[in-house]
Amino acid sequence: xxxxxxxxxxxxxxxAKEQGWRARSAFKLMQVDxxxxxxxxxxxxxxxxxxxxxxxxxxxxxxxxxKKEGQEAKIVAxxxxxxxxxxxxxxxxxxxxxxxxxxxxxxxxDGEKADIVVCDGAPDVTGLHDMDEYIQAQLLLAALNIxxxxxxxxxxxxxxxxxxxxxxxxxxxxxIFFPNVTCSKPRSSRNSSIEAFIVCQDYTPPKDxxxxxGTPLLDLPxxxxxxxxxxxxxxxxxxxxxxxxxxxxxxxxxxxxxxYKLLKPVQGPITAPYLSAIQKKRKGFFNEQVSKxxxx
Ligand code: SAM
Numbered sequence: 001x002x003x004x005x006x007x008x009x010x011x012x013x014x015x016a017k018e019q020g021w022r023a024r025s026a027f028k029l030m031q032v033d034x035x036x037x038x039x040x041x042x043x044x045x046x047x048x049x050x051x052x053x054x055x056x057x058x059x060x061x062x063x064x065x066x067k068k069e070g071q072e073a074k075i076v077a078x079x080x081x082x083x084x085x086x087x088x089x090x091x092x093x094x095x096x097x098x099x100x101x102x103x104x105x106x107x108x109x110d111g112e113k114a115d116i117v118v119c120d121g122a123p124d125v126t127g128l129h130d131m132d133e134y135i136q137a138q139l140l141l142a143a144l145n146i147x148x149x150x151x152x153x154x155x156x157x158x159x160x161x162x163x164x165x166x167x168x169x170x171x172x173x174x175x176i177f178f179p180n181v182t183c184s185k186p187r188s189s190r191n192s193s194i195e196a197f198i199v200c201q202d203y204t205p206p207k208d209x210x211x212x213x214g215t216p217l218l219d220l221p222x223x224x225x226x227x228x229x230x231x232x233x234x235x236x237x238x239x240x241x242x243x244x245x246x247x248x249x250x251x252x253x254x255x256x257x258x259x260y261k262l263l264k265p266v267q268g269p270i271t272a273p274y275l276s277a278i279q280k281k282r283k284g285f286f287n288e289q290v291s292k293x294x295x296x
Contacts, residue, residue, distance in 0.1 A: 004262050008253050011245045012188045016054065017263040022084075024188065025120055026054035027240075028197065029158070031186035033062075035239035036199050038156050042115040043067050044074045046105060046150055047089075048096050048143050048159075049121030051079035052267050056089045059118070064088070076108045084267050096121065097142040099213045106149050113152035119143035119159040124273075133164035140170060140198075147203075148177065148211040157200040164194060171234045174200050187240025190247045198234075 007014040012024040021027075033039050039062040047056045056077045063073035077083065078092045078101060085091065090108055094101035096119075121143060123135040140159050147157050157178065161170060174181045178200035185196045205211075245251070254260035272278070280286065 004253060007262060009250050010247070011249070011251045012247055014253075014263075015245070017266055020266055021054045021057055022052040022265075022267040023054035026058050027188035028120075028186040029055045029058045029118065031188055031240035032158060032184055032197050032199060033058075034241075035184060035237060036156075036182075036201070038116060038158065038199070038201075039063075039066070041066055043071055044109070044112065044114045044116075045076075046114045046117040046146070047075060047077040048117065048119035048146065049079055049139070050077035050091075051081040051083040052269065053077065053083050053086050053089070055118055055120055056083075056086050060086060060088055074108075074112075074114075076105055076114075078105060081273065082270055084270055096146060097138070102146045102149060102213050105146060109150050114150045114155060115152060116156045116158070117143070117147040117151055118157075122160060129164065133162045133166065136160070136162045137166070137170055141173070144174065144177070145211070145213055148205060148209070149213070151203045153203055153205075155203045157198075157203065159198050159200075161196055161198050162194045163196050168233070170198075174198060175234075177205055178202060179204055181234045182237055183234050184237045184239050187238070187242070187244055188247050192248060196236075 007017075010024065012027050016022070016024045016026060019026075039059070042059075043063055043066055045059045045063060047059060050056050056075060059075050060073075063075060067073045073088065075089045076092065077086070077089050078094055078096060080093070080095055082093055083091055092101065092104055092108075094104065096102070119140065121136075121139045123132070123139060125132050140161060143159055144157065151157060157174075161167065161183070163183070171181060171183075180199075180201040182199045182201075183196050184199050185191075189195050189197075
């Protein structure tokens, strides 16, 4: 495979480099926003699971456009991984499922509230679908829990989900807090992937609801007045210009020298999550462990 084959197979990967986005995911947020106008008038945002930072880039661009004279734009971006700095973005390295991370995010808002919380979080996929869906759902619940602390009434929440067989439980949980919940599939998200983005609008927590990171949202009462467990079906919307690029297609590259140039990614990883494992492997650590186990 040639160096340019990824550019050919993945048009959004190539466009991200050309347009200066750190990751192709930027197009997913932009296409969701095109459909729902979520970033209109937004000046305060939280970007959960933000590395390498393309959603923060999109937010930063839009929030700077939105803010009026004398107003301040605020973006707090959080990830397990270290993220290269972005101007105007407050960065936190932490696990969003931990109370300490939630406390730090809340402290940055200092009593103020965010207009939107976005979460593109994805755990390392194991390939065991049930397990992957479960972990993804837990990540989303952690994001929702943080959201209930920092989002203003009427605000929006956007998060990546895996549309597995138990997704209706998540829809029901989200409906407790948001009257408008829509599942959206941006054109830049491959059809072959069960990934989609849940768009929750008009944050309206239940009466007397007190946000508490210790309270699992699963324990909240069901929405149904008779106390029955609900099966919620939410609308599904495909977004992104239908005449635009299809993320499952392979596109021929423009001829070199006539507008096409192979570009490096805008921001390479600053540390690889598997670095310590590689270092151990080079030092023969794993061979020693195996030898010990088989008693050699
Ligand atoms: N939206 C990002 C962008 O546009 O550049 C891409 C996000 S990437 C698909 C998913 C991220 O989720 C990874 O950087 C990963 O470290 C992060 N993540 C996964 N689990 C997390 C957790 N428990 N807390 C914080 N971040 C987490």
